[in-house]
Amino acid sequence: MxxxxxxxxxxxxxxxxxxxxxxxxxxxxxxxxxxxxxxxxxxxxxxxxxxxxxxxxxxxxxxxxxxxxxxxxxxxxxxxxxxxxxxLRAGEYSAATLRLGVLSTVESLLVPEVVRRLHARHPALVASVVTGPSAHLLAQLHLGELDLVVGRMTDSPQIQGLTFEHLYSESMTLVVRAGHPLLDGVALRERLQAYPLVVPLAGTTIRKYADALFVQCGISPPRQRLETLSITLSRRYVQSSDALWIAPLDAVQLDLRSGELAELDLGVVEPGGSVGICRNTAVPLSLAAHGCVEVLREVGLAYRTGSFPE
Structure with missing residues (x-):
């Protein structure tokens, strides 16, 4: 018609x-x-x-x-x-801008691949990526200051009034540096409290999943803790100490493959949270944001089918 x-x-x-x-x-x-x-x-x-x-x-x-x-x-x-x-007013090669909010769960693996694919397809694209807690990023999305927010956020109260599109499920895992004393597997649960623990910030969506891992095992977390959403800080601290890290699998998957980090098997698998795209339907998406949604769906499908990361 x-x-x-x-x-x-x-x-x-x-x-x-x-x-x-x-x-x-x-x-x-x-x-x-x-x-x-x-x-x-x-x-x-x-x-x-x-x-x-x-x-x-x-x-x-x-x-x-x-x-x-x-x-x-x-x-x-x-x-x-x-x-x-x-x-036309600014010139033929004026760059489009994508304003993307990124939670710590996806900043190590998913988002770099998404940006790589976007830059391969668009010769003039500025990807402006903001990281932080879900509450802060979703508040910016409500105000129209971000185009999209990507990560785990379905449990955040600030998601009310926004739309969420599931991409894939991702579990949490307990990791340590290569050669850590606990890798001998002897009385593992009883010895956990002797080592510092790295966890996400209290009050964040991902922290609930991290805490659930200890609850399912029926053990108390160590009293020494580093609470942070910084993947870089967490990785560096764990690699240079005997600390334990409850991390989103995306954040450590490549480190596990290279052998720089190793998983501790507690005999329990955390069921995983939903990683997806959040947007404010009251604010029109830019062409750059539309392109980002399509690429996020591509990479999400590759993640679900096991073809990413290679």
Whole structure:
């Protein structure tokens, strides 16, 4: 079916702003027009599409099921046009920017591969990667300061109002340096408390999974602990000491293959958390962010089927 030529750019901009603000009045303020004008433009679009895009109430306007579906196409269309205009004004080779929030679970293995593939396909792409706790990154996503957030975050309260797409499940593992005394396997559980423990920061989503590993084994964690989300710090500390590290498998998989780190078998396998993509559907995705989603899905599929890492 051909696109109705009566649908104008102003209709799409109005729709997206109401979706982003959740209110006709706030959208009118942002677009510097009157509320009746916003209401009229929105009504025109709904008439042309033959459906209601919002569920209106005294508290504001919420996307209907049809509105959510239309957002998938309206957002990228408007964003693509804006980027095209900006590109022409700035020069043919103006770089696109991807704003990606990355949790510690994926910064060692998944994200470097995603960025490598993106750069191989896009000659002018700036990947701006921000790391930190899920609460901080999801708050930035809510505000539109990030395009996407990737990692384990389904247990975070800040995920409310955002959408999450599962990529793969990843378990936690207990690792030590090569040649560690505990690798002899003798009375392993009884001797754990004699060594410092590296765990994620308290209150983070991934810390819950780390704590669960000790709970399942029925043992208390060591009193000496290093709490950090820094993979670099954790790796270096463990490699240079007798510390234990409850780490996401992604973070240590290559170290395990090279023999620099070794797993301690507690006889329990942590079931694994969901690693995925979180986005704010009220904010249109840029073309760079759309491309990132596709690559994340590619690498996620390769991870699930065992073809990545090679």
């Amino acid at each position: 051909n696109i109705d030529t009566r649908i104008k750019f102003r209709h799409l901009v109005c729709f997206l702003e109401v979706a982003r603000q959740g209110s006709l009045a706030r959208a009118a303020d942002q677009l510097a027009v009157s509320q009746p004008a916003i209401s009229k433009t929105l009504k025109e679009l709904e008439t042309l599409l033959g459906t209601s895009l919002f569920e209106r109430s005294k508290s504001g306007a919420r996307l209907s099921e049809a509105g959510v579906a239309f957002m998938r196409y309206a957002g990228p269309s408007v964003q693509a046009l804006r980027e095209g205009v900006s590109s």
